[in-house]
Amino acid sequence: MRIAQIAPLFESVPPRLYGGTERVVSWLTEELIRQGHQVTLFASGDSITSAELVPCAPRALRLDPNVRDALPHQMIMLDKVRERADEFDILHFHTDYLHVPLFPSERVRTLTTLHGRQDLPDHMPFYRRFADMPLVSISNAQRSPLPGANFVATVYHGLPLDLHIPSYNPKGGYLAFLGRISPEKRPDRAIAIARAAGLPLKIAAKVDKADDAYFRCVIAPMLNEPGIEFIGEINESAKSEFLGEAAALLFPIDWPEPFGLVMIEAMAFGTPVLAFRCGSVPEIVEDGLTGRIVSDVDEAVRAIPGLLKLDRKGVRARCEERFSSARMAAEYGRIYQRMLRRLPTPSSRDRHSLRVRAPSTDRAPEAPPTAT
Structure with missing residues (x-):
């Protein structure tokens, strides 16, 4: 598949220092490439990736002393995505919901992973307005405040298993x-x-x-x-x-x-x-x-x-067993495939409008019970 990954611009991909979302986007991007997909990454220009990089700001906004307002940079990125949207099978956003009103005609192949808290009252009218937006939650708890939103799955984060060498005899004592x-x-x-x-x-x-x-x-x-x-x-x-x-x-x-x-x-x-x-x-x-x-x-x-x-x-x-980037990328790959199967054929796109689906119950499996 031809996949666009759209990352926040606040940190590079991966981050130089602190940063969760951009780190996950990096792991997902690299693993999708390893699994045979063609990936284009929209991110800050100081990002390091095996994908084709589309720089949307010279460097991570948080570490750029010249940046006073992040919004113009984010809008430039969204416009770059819009210009190239026809090149991709899937547009996968990790930028909360800033992009949603700008891509109404692409919503059947647009996926949004929500990375932040969703229990704030300000979110509720937005999700009611855009109830057909396909969403992924990163935990079942995250999606619980939005029972009417169109969550298509919960996908837990995963990391490359060779990233860290386990330490079975730590000497720190702290x-x-x-x-x-x-x-x-x-x-x-x-x-x-x-x-x-x-x-x-x-x-x-x-x-x-x-x-x-x-x-x-x-x-x-x-x-x-x-x-x-x-x-x-x-x-x-x-x-x-x-x-x-x-x-x-x-x-x-x-x-x-x-x-x-x-x-x-x-x-x-x-x-x-x-x-x-x-x-x-x-x-x-x-x-x-x-x-x-x-x-x-x-x-x-x-x-x-x-x-x-x-x-x-x-x-x-x-x-x-539970938190590898290979598992994470495979789960997203299955979501992409489901979305592509729902795309209208070229001959029918102009005759049929998108119908809003009921929210999915495809939640991540609960952790198995263990002894306490």
């Missing part, structure tokens, strides 16, 4: 927090858990401008506590040592997490995950097998000893 400093990610909980458990905590995270006040007023004073080390934002190579040598990953979120990429990145190293019961967490973490799922800080502290005894080889094995 707990890890990796991601973004923000109120919903709750690094304060991570600090409280580590202090109560008597274990060191290393925090590798970026601080967005929007969260600078939270970092300065809430988190920075806590970094002076014994055993707490703030590393800052790290790149992919540094992540290998950071997660691989950690005793466990703390994921103490306080929001409806759509997926939580760092959880499967940790699992790829064999590193177990302690996560709070929010959003996608019960779909990603298998309690008692790849980590522990808890509801508050006290329960988290009590779970630490058992968490550290989990079999890291078992954690890695479940990651291989």
Whole structure:
């Protein structure tokens, strides 16, 4: 198939530092090519890919000091997609819904993977207006606030299994927090858990401008506590040592997490995950097998000893079974094929208009029950 992958412009594909969506787009693009598809990637010009790259901004917008407004750059990208749309069988967008009103005539071969939270009231009228837009959720929990939207499937993220070498005998002896400093990610909980458990905590995270006040007023004073080390934002190579040598990953979120990429990145190293019961967490973490799922800080502290005894080889094995990029790309490939089978024939396109289908129930399988 001839597939266009349209990525956000905020980070390169893959990102130099922090970035979830663009990293997933990179893994998906490379695996689709490996599986024999012809892929064109619309992304920032500093992206690195085996696909044909259509640069839509000179560099990642977040790292470009000259960028003040992202919207003009995004509109340029959408216009480049429009110019070349006839070259592709499938247009696969990862840009939320900015493109939707611009491609009404292409909606039968346009797929949109939603990467963010979908429980905000502002989203509801949009999805009612564009109820025929084919959507993919990245967890069943993500789609639950939008029962009337046209979700055609849930596809869990996956990573290349050769990307990280598992570490079955870590020597770090510390707990890890990796991601973004923000109120919903709750690094304060991570600090409280580590202090109560008597274990060191290393925090590798970026601080967005929007969260600078939270970092300065809430988190920075806590970094002076014994055993707490703030590393800052790290790149992919540094992540290998950071997660691989950690005793466990703390994921103490306080929001409806759509997926939580760092959880499967940790699992790829064999590193177990302690996560709070929010959003996608019960779909990603298998309690008692790849980590522990808890509801508050006290329960988290009590779970630490058992968490550290989990079999890291078992954690890695479940990651291989459930969260590979090969599995992810194959699932998307099947969705593309279903979409192409529904395309009208050239002789009938002008005679028949698209009819809105009922929302799909093609949800991702729930994680199998495990011992707690």
